[in-house]
Amino acid sequence: xxxxxxxxxxxxxxxxxxxxxxxxxxxxxxxxxxxxxxxxxxxxxxxxxxxxxxxxxxxxxxxxxxxxxxxxxxxxxxxxxxxxxxxxxxxxxxxxxxxxxxxxxxxxxxxxxxxxxxxxxxxxxxxxxxxxxxxxxxxxxxxxxxxxxxxxxxxxxxxxxxxxxxxxxxxxxxxxxxxxxxxxxxxxxxxxxxxxxxx
Numbered sequence: 001x002x003x004x005x006x007x008x009x010x011x012x013x014x015x016x017x018x019x020x021x022x023x024x025x026x027x028x029x030x031x032x033x034x035x036x037x038x039x040x041x042x043x044x045x046x047x048x049x050x051x052x053x054x055x056x057x058x059x060x061x062x063x064x065x066x067x068x069x070x071x072x073x074x075x076x077x078x079x080x081x082x083x084x085x086x087x088x089x090x091x092x093x094x095x096x097x098x099x100x101x102x103x104x105x106x107x108x109x110x111x112x113x114x115x116x117x118x119x120x121x122x123x124x125x126x127x128x129x130x131x132x133x134x135x136x137x138x139x140x141x142x143x144x145x146x147x148x149x150x151x152x153x154x155x156x157x158x159x160x161x162x163x164x165x166x167x168x169x170x171x172x173x174x175x176x177x178x179x180x181x182x183x184x185x186x187x188x189x190x191x192x193x194x195x196x197x198x199x
Contacts, residue, residue, distance in 0.1 A: 024054040037100045041083040045069050081134045086125040088113055108140040109150045117150055124157045
């Protein structure tokens with residue numbers, strides 16, 4: 001079977017689109033490779049979702065991904081959260097982000113922070129990690145997929161950091177699931193190209 005190569009966020013507009021039919025028909029290893037990067041350094045989520053093939057729609061695939069995440073033990077869910085890079089953090093500065101994270105942080109303007117914004121984000125990253133033991137996660141594409149501004153990201157970061165420790169882990173999981181299902185091109189129907197499933 002000839003199929004499109006794995007899609008990254010950056011290549012999504014120039015690479016042949018993947019369909020639900022192709023994803024359903026592909027050998028397990030190929031299907032897993034196509035979903036690589038949907039969740040940050042956590043291929044076990046896509047592997048769990050693929051066990052539910054054949055998918056009837058993009059919505060079915062997204063539900064399968066979120067279900068695989070929710071079925072995982074707390075240690076695995078925490079591992080997913082800890083796999084995320086800090087916003088405008090060391091991995092970004094070192095150029096060590098995944099292509100998907102690079103795309104998201106670039107689109108949100110985090111790669112163009114003013115010195116004051118970068119200093120504030122560095123302070124917030126350190127404080128959040130010290131307080132909660134994992135990085136702050138935010139779906140930087142925003143609720144409508146249009147992207148949040150640097151100012152909105154910093155304000156959300158400050159609000160989350162001010163929350164009691166008992167409630168801060170709850171907001172971590174939904175953005176992780178939401179960013180996973182919004183991260184890359186995914187099948188929309190049996191023959192139509194997939195729009196974008198991420199974490």
